[in-house]
Amino acid sequence: MRKLTKFIAPIGALALAAGLSLAAAPPATATPQTGATQTYIVLYKANGVSASSLTAVQKAGGTVVNSYPQIGVAIVTSDRVGFDAALRKADGSVQGAASTATFGIAIENGETSDAAVTVDPGTPAPGSDTLSGLQWDMDQIQAPAARAVNGGSTSVVVGDIDTGLDYTHPDLAANVDFSKSVSCVGGVPNQDPAAWMDDNGHGTHTAGTIAAAKNDLGIVGVAPNVKIAGIKAGNADGFFFPEAVVCSFMWAGTNGIQVTNNSYFADPWLFNCKNDPGQRAIWEAERRAIRFAQQSGTTVVAAEGNESDDLAHPTQDVTSPDDTTAVTRAISNACAVVPVEVPGVVGVTANGNNVVKSFYSSYGVGSVSVVAPGGDSILQRTTTAPNGRVLSTWPAGLPCARPVTDPSGAGYCYLQGTSMASPHVAGVAALIVSSGVSKPGAVAARISSTADSLACPADMAPYAPFPSTSNGAPQVCQGGAGYNGFNGHGQVNALRAIGG
Incomplete structure (x- = not known):
């Protein structure tokens, strides 16, 4: 359900109605719009997720669900409209952010490398079962x-x-x-x-x-x-x-x-x-x-x-x-x-x-x-x-x-x-x-x-x-x-x- 936001009249109209000088009026601060909570993938430019980046998520109106510093990825939820753009603006280390409910994943070329693993020898399993x-x-x-x-x-x-x-x-x-x-x-x-x-x-x-x-x-x-x-x-x-x-x-x-x-x-x-x-x-x-x-x-x-x-x-x-x-x-x-x-x-x-x-x-x-x-x-x-x-x-x-x-x-x-x-x-x-x-x-x-x-x-x-x-x-x-x-x-x- 979308939450209601309070309508704020233009600052000039408010000042004139109250008989105040425009110079004395305080600066306006827009209230961020909110909507349905969505899950976001946040991708960082480096393979890491810093403490300052996690703080930036909170300031932008998000909650960190999980982070993977090994690959520079965080899973975040937010009900703020335009959260992805707000986060990119607030944190220069963000490479990209996108809602997972409305987008999928795309392909790109890349290299892979192998890691050796030692296992115990396998054993035979002859015969058949009922089906x-x-x-x-x-x-x-x-x-x-x-x-x-x-x-x-x-x-x-x-x-x-x-x-x-x-x-x-x-x-x-x-x-x-x-x-x-x-x-x-x-x-x-x-x-x-x-x-x-x-x-x-x-x-x-x-x-x-x-x-x-x-x-x-x-x-x-x-x-x-x-x-x-x-x-x-x-x-x-x-x-x-x-x-x-x-x-x-x-x-x-x-x-x-x-x-x-x-x-x-x-x-x-x-x-x-x-x-x-x-x-x-x-x-x-x-x-x-x-x-x-x-x-x-x-x-x-x-x-x-x-x-x-x-x-x-x-x-x-x-x-x-x-x-x-x-x-x-x-x-x-x-x-x-x-x-x-x-x-x-x-x-x-x-x-x-x-x-x-x-x-x-x-x-x-x-x-x-x-x-x-x-x-x-x-x-x-x-x-x-x-x-x-x-x-x-x-x-x-x-x-x-x-x-x-x-x-x-x-x-x-x-x-x-x-x-x-x-x-x-x-x-x-x-x-x-x-x-x-x-x-x-x-x-x-x-x-x-x-x-x-x-x-x-x-x-x-x-x-x-x-x-x-x-x-x-x-x-x-x-x-x-x-x-x-x-x-x-x-x-x-x-x-x-x-x-x-």
């Missing part, structure tokens, strides 16, 4: 054969940056690392398990693909011996706002998390444009946070998106902002999807059981590293995958359109999307780290170099009914068998990735 026969996706990337050699190390932690996870699920409970799980919704870390419990379902599903335990019930994840940390950045409605995303990567980098899975795009804009001052400030904060995590030893894996878009040739965005009313806007290569197009991130497209790109999966030369099973309910239903979708863990009590129940009573759900593809690759990354390769750049290189090469589809006709949801352009696959916009370097291969 393993429904996991066509695992067979497709040779995950069962890989975990029979190396099922992952208990000293490896995968941070699933998602909507949280159901830490009570019997197929996940043994592998949940409570010490490294957190909610970042709102931009402030909160380790209360109730805060990072999954209230959407999406996070529990991706977590199961990564690390569901080999325990004779339900399914088995790609890396069933590794630990999983729920890092809740998405709310119950599935929105991932920048303050939560920045918090999540800073948490991963400072808590020794070796891999993160990112099955989302940063809201509210699907495409975020760096030629907009506000978006540029938030993009730079995001880039710094991701780079901080990478430099701290975190391999970052992200989904490509489900809009049938060629991310290498964006021209229009009609789907965002997705938290209010979408508007149609012209875009260019100054705009990108975050986090998948941030430098150093392993980008993942989705395929189905016929091992061709899924009808919905976005793609693009330069943004995709590999392809992995995400399901395809229209073009790739098979006898092995009758509904075309991927089965994984699901929280008790939350609705699922296609549920499966283990004889023990544990719940599972069929879903499709690049959100389902990305955790397969994050799981393989965890196996690689468990095999002794720890630097993010080396992990990413191993994922790409051991993938099974796939050429562009010989027949593009099946994709004709599924043009880009952003600009209506037909899907086009560019490149050869070694690398192309649909499949990147090929389909991820868990067994080859660990040297099997």
Whole structure:
């Protein structure tokens, strides 16, 4: 609710009405207008946040929620109209400030560097669980054969940056690392398990693909011996706002998390444009946070998106902002999807059981590293995958359109999307780290170099009914068998990735 401000007549009129001389009148001081409280990302020119800068925030009408001096970023709330401009005027060390409720994040080139991490050796996890026969996706990337050699190390932690996870699920409970799980919704870390419990379902599903335990019930994840940390950045409605995303990567980098899975795009804009001052400030904060995590030893894996878009040739965005009313806007290569197009991130497209790109999966030369099973309910239903979708863990009590129940009573759900593809690759990354390769750049290189090469589809006709949801352009696959916009370097291969 907007607060009322008192109307103040011009000083000359007041003076004349009172019979006072203008020379004796006190100077006027405008009362700052206030409105709804908003959250702001404040970006500083240096990698630091000084005490004087925090004081300046308060004087400008803001409250510091959290600060990250390692990357020169602060999360601030304010109900003052024009707070961002007031802060820039008051503090010369501010590079940019923008409300996270009305802007997203933009892309920019950057370098990443690696940090070595020592882990305990992984151990085998052979065999199957009660629902393993429904996991066509695992067979497709040779995950069962890989975990029979190396099922992952208990000293490896995968941070699933998602909507949280159901830490009570019997197929996940043994592998949940409570010490490294957190909610970042709102931009402030909160380790209360109730805060990072999954209230959407999406996070529990991706977590199961990564690390569901080999325990004779339900399914088995790609890396069933590794630990999983729920890092809740998405709310119950599935929105991932920048303050939560920045918090999540800073948490991963400072808590020794070796891999993160990112099955989302940063809201509210699907495409975020760096030629907009506000978006540029938030993009730079995001880039710094991701780079901080990478430099701290975190391999970052992200989904490509489900809009049938060629991310290498964006021209229009009609789907965002997705938290209010979408508007149609012209875009260019100054705009990108975050986090998948941030430098150093392993980008993942989705395929189905016929091992061709899924009808919905976005793609693009330069943004995709590999392809992995995400399901395809229209073009790739098979006898092995009758509904075309991927089965994984699901929280008790939350609705699922296609549920499966283990004889023990544990719940599972069929879903499709690049959100389902990305955790397969994050799981393989965890196996690689468990095999002794720890630097993010080396992990990413191993994922790409051991993938099974796939050429562009010989027949593009099946994709004709599924043009880009952003600009209506037909899907086009560019490149050869070694690398192309649909499949990147090929389909991820868990067994080859660990040297099997």
